[in-house]
Amino acid sequence: MNFEVWPEAVELGRLFAEQGYELALVGGPVRDMLLHRKSHDLDFCTSARPEQFEPILKSWGHDGFWDMGRKFGTLGAMRRRKDGTEVQVEVTTYRSDAYDPDSRKPEVSYGDSLEGDLSRRDFTVNAMALRVPDLEFVDPFGGANDLAKSVLRTPVNPRQSFDDDPLRMMRAVRFVAQLGFRIEPETAEAIMDMSDRLEIVSAERVRDELTKLLLSDRPRAGIEALVESGLADFVLPEIPALQLEIDEHHRHKDVFEHTMMVLDRAVALETDDDGPVPAPDLKLRLAALLHDIGKPKTRRFEVGGKVSFHHHDAVGAKMTRKRLKALRFDHHVVDDVSNLVDLHLRFHGYIDEPWTDSAVRRYVKDAGDLYERLNRLTRADATTQNRRKEQMFAAAMDEMEQRVRDLKEQEDFNAIRPDVNGNEIMEILQLEAGPMVGKAYRHMLDYRLDNGPVDHEVAVAELKRWFEEQSA
Structure with missing residues (x-):
């Protein structure tokens, strides 16, 4: 079997062989080589112990070295090529991993042969190796055959x-x-x-x-x-829970099948690297997967046999936050995905009654940095089989997005603030810092969203009018 192998792998193999140690390229890089896919990082295993091959790896990887995996028998190094690209390698002593029945972390025991190490790999397609520098292909479990199938x-x-x-x-x-x-x-x-x-x-x-x-x-x-x-x-127990029983008259969709369609459609709406939502986008895909998880908890059978899921967006947002926290996702991911789920129905009222400029501003303001993702989630969620409804929905989304573009030419939505700031509110109303100042600020922000930018005098007059109303 002929292989086109990274020269760095062959060089590293020679360095190990000179010291009397075996070295083999293993796992994903070998699999990807057979699939003609590129691997950016190279994984090796060796007969040497970490303390034995550490000097070899440090001398080879003169641009970087790390040992976070030392307790698992793994050390890593990095080298920059002349063209500026990087080659990262990780080398692990022959080993086997096993879990104690009550443990969450693997116990490491070193092995003494390549074949023994490969037997402890996850799948046969990852249990192939290429000895370096001799380029001997090792496949004791038929991984190449499984790969072909x-x-x-x-x-x-x-x-x-x-x-x-x-x-x-x-x-x-x-x-x-x-x-x-x-x-x-x-x-x-x-x-x-x-x-x-x-x-x-x-x-x-x-x-x-x-x-x-x-x-x-x-x-x-x-x-x-x-x-x-x-x-x-x-x-993700919330996902199989979407496989609700469909009533005999099919008055609501199969929520799990609908969710799978939304996930597919959301992926198709991602953009290239120059677009607003470059693929692959984890937050959009998580939101597409989780957007309807509130439906099982909110399902109601109404008079006349209809089925409703009132407030499944808000319920689903809380469930999303809880699940993503349990999975230890970054808090930015938790916040953004939960907000997308909470907002995913917001646009639907636009079709029946096109929004005022005020409502458009609020939609963009509430979506914030999630605006482009939210629009894609909303489009992906429109899975109706009714061609006329589909066209009406798409046209309404197009119209709303154009209105946003037109309004953004007039004002910066990201910088929308009340026309009077907190200090001015305290000075004009002669107030000390406190809850009433915050209440006044929120009113003036609402006024700004409703009316767009106004002259300072107009804003002051509105502030005074509101305050007199509160006092009364």
Whole structure:
């Protein structure tokens, strides 16, 4: 088998061989090489212990060195090429990971052979290696054949593999999304039977796998696999809960199927790097996935057989915040995704009665930095099969966005403030700092949003009029 290998990998292999140590390129880089995909980082394993290969790695990686993974037998280094690009490598001693039944972190024990190390890998497609510098291809578990068939299978018994590291079950559904693979039946059955084992894995590690899944080319396929496997019951239980029973007259949509459609449509509405929502956008994709999770809690059967989900946006926003916090997402992600869920129905009233300029300003002001994402989420959520309704909705969105562009030519929405500031309010009304000043400020902000920019004298007159009304 012929390989076009990074020269840095061959060079590093020679340095290890000179000291009597084995070195092999392993895992993702080998898989990607066979798929003709680019790998930016190179992973190796070696017969040497960290203290033995640390000097080799430091001498090779003269532009950077790190040892955060030392307790797991891993050291890393970086080198810059002449063209300015970087090559990052991580080298790990042959090892096996196993979980104590009550532990959230793997226990590391060193191994003594490449084949033994590969047997402890997650899937056969990641259990291939290329010895360097000799370029000997090592594939003891048929990974190349599984790769050709787009099949995910564990090198050893899947139950043993998932017992050793339950996070591998999340990686399986992530690879469904990233690579378009299918999970081999015995492996899929083991995941369904052992899904509760995922509870011992830290929320941060689960979050990282979910993030990679959502940022992949096929997030819908990954989420569907997450639900079918039973893993979603422990990661995102709100998603399988969307599989509501449909009433016999089909008076409401299948919420789970609708959500999958919205996720697909949101991905399609992302932009290139020069656009306002460059793909892949984690916040938009999370919002598309979670926007209707409030529906099961708010479903009501009304008189006449109709089904309603009143306030599912507000309920869903609270549920979104709670779930994303539990998964240890960054607070900016938690805030923004929750706000998108809360606002995702805001535009719908525009179709029946086009907004005033004041309402348009409020929409943009409330959306803030999320404006472009919110519009894409709103468009993605319009999954009606009625062609006429679809056209009306799209036309209304187009019209509203044009009005926003026209208004932005006249004023800077991001800088909208009352025409009198807090200090002026205290001076004009002869007030000390306190709740009444805040109340006056909020009134003047509402006045500014309703009327656009006005002369200072007009704003002062309105402030005085309002204050007299409050006093009365």
